[in-house]
Amino acid sequence: MNTLRLWRLLVVARIRAQWQYRASFVIDTIASFATSSLDFLAVLAIFTHLHTLGGWSVHQVAFLYGAGGIGFAMADLFVSNLEQTSQLVRTGQFDVMLIRPAGTLTQVIAGDVSLRSVGKATQASLVLVYALSGAAIHWTVGRALMMLAIVACGALIFSAVWIAGSCIVFLTVDGDEATNAITYGGNFFAQYPLDVFGPWLRRLLGFVVPTAFVAYFPALYVLGKPMPFGLPGWVRFASPLVAAVALGVATAVWHIAVRHYRSTGS
């Protein structure tokens, strides 16, 4: 619990620090909102040529994009400072973290917050509103609860992916670009129905990196779509469990990596 309190203190300090440059924060957030909106135009452009992609309508794909996008933006907001890990290792700042009386993961994550992700989260929320307006969902209490679960699990799964992916820099300090393949790549993958991908891509980016549990499987339940690939129905409800396991595995990988970490010596 001490870790959580420390994390909160550090994050509040970062928010206050960024809030000092208010104009810059506002511009960043608006820029993040506007430019991520362009990103969704690509999806709309694809749908000018067809009615369904892999059996999914434009509103249903927008659901994946919006629901997954909110989770990703939240992970980006809180843990994307992990992208600085290679810089910390290279400059030796990480060694300083090792001798402080707090966990390294907490320190790296709380090193900064990406407040402008609020812009991306807003854009994803609007896309989700667009999706819900046209997807003709038969609402039940279960489905409404699932909407909350999607956002929370998405944020946790993407955070786990970010943590585990960042460990590559302990192996090779210049390898940090490979992390993008599963973080940003995972988000890109999660924006489209699993049905359009070949079996290997599906296994690796959908299950090993569990992005299929971010939006796809919960969406099957909310949108009332049939289970694909002969999977059992309970998989649609597995996201919270997957999120918890993913976080556990990711923090374990981080701690193992840090235990084997040797300073770059420069």
Place this chain on the structure above:
Amino acid sequence: MRGRLYWQLAKCGWRRQTTYRAATIAGMFTNSVFALVQGAVLVATLHAAGRRIGGYDTRDTLTYVWLAQALIGPLAIFGGTEIAERVQTGDIATDFSRPITLQGWWLSSDVGRAASAFVFRATPQFVIGAVIFTLAIPTSPVRWFAFALSVWLAVAVCFSLHFIADLAVFWTISPRGAISSQVLLMLALSGMLLPLGFFPTPVAHVLRALPWAAAVQGPIDVFLGHGNAGFSLLRQALWAVALLSAARAMAAAAHRKLVVQGG
């Protein structure tokens, strides 16, 4: 004398890019993953549409996707914060007092970097795609020559766009907004996210006229033999000249704004 200096700078840029082998491999891995995902989505789109889109069949589309991902390295699509960092730390003052212009200095080193990235990153990256899929590869030497020219013009365009976004720090103080917006505009409007031919025709026309298209869509059009290569090269050249001039003017304005403190 000055020509030699530019040459030396380009050589340094080349050597620096070549040094980080792990980074090159990591980058290629990431670009391959994106190409696989994007390729799958676009091929599914073509199948669902049941026809060519914007002149692209499956082979052209896959070539497009792998070539676009291969060009990320040479064009440094995600790069270009170094100058901004130097503005923030004040090191830019040193750059301004060099015997050649700020732009000349950074452009020469970027050309060397791009050449190295083209050989050691873009080429193997594209070969990976060509091994997995059947891609459209030009047979005419003229087309290859035009493509090489087109890539160089794209490097000049990208360099200028980065340079302008970086120098914006002189006015915005925080580097985040301008640079991240530039990168995202590049992704969305250059054809990196979606070939411009996949957009509705009027939108595609507008996007093709913008500078970002000169960075990614331009070279790929030439490679695939879509449209008139001469016209495409001319458009790229015009953007390259316009943006290099704009960047030069911006550097001059930044120079006037710069106040060096201390003794």
